[in-house]
Amino acid sequence: MFGTLFQSSAVVSTALSVATLAMFATAALAMLGLTWTSERWRVPLALSAVALLASGLEYYAASNIWLAGQQLSAASRYVAWFVVQPMEVASVFFLASIAGKVPVGVFWRTLAAAILMVLARYLGDARIFNPTLGVLLS
Known part of the structure; x- marks a missing residue:
């Protein structure tokens, strides 16, 4: 039992399953925390919980795609990042904002930077432009 070697496909599917469970468990804990936190912490906590749920669903879908064909494209990872990054920036x-007044312009600049980061990395990985430029811009 302890001397069993895992195939790489088993390691990948196991890692994706662990990530799925970790995201769902953390999202459940964050949602449970909404009941005992003060009012000022609820919005960032709820946004974090939704981002964790979205990540968990993406890992679940990636696990199913991997198990079906032993291949996984990078596109699903970028779709998840485009969905989760704005929620994380808002969170x-x-x-x-709990600590003090933060100008709204900071939010928009940070959101634009997060989207640019993911977009540049995607364009580099897709070889639409130079991959090194994509990494540097991201």
């Missing part, structure tokens, strides 16, 4: 903005 951090509202979290920072």
Whole structure:
């Protein structure tokens, strides 16, 4: 039992399953935390929970795609990042707003930077432009 070697396909599917369970468990804990936190913490906590749920669903879908064909394209990862990044930026903005007034312009600039980061990396990985440029811009 302990001497069994795993095939690489088993390691990938196991890692995706662990990531799925971790995201769902953390999202459940964050949602449970909404019941005992003060009002000012609820918006960033709820946004974090939704981002965790979206990540968990993406890992679940990636696991199913991997198990079906032993291949996984990078496109699903970028779709998840385009969905989750704006929620994470909003969560951090509202979290920072708890400490004091934060100009709305900071939110929009951070959101634009997060989207540019993911878009540049995608365009580089898709070889629409130079991959090194994509990494540097991201």
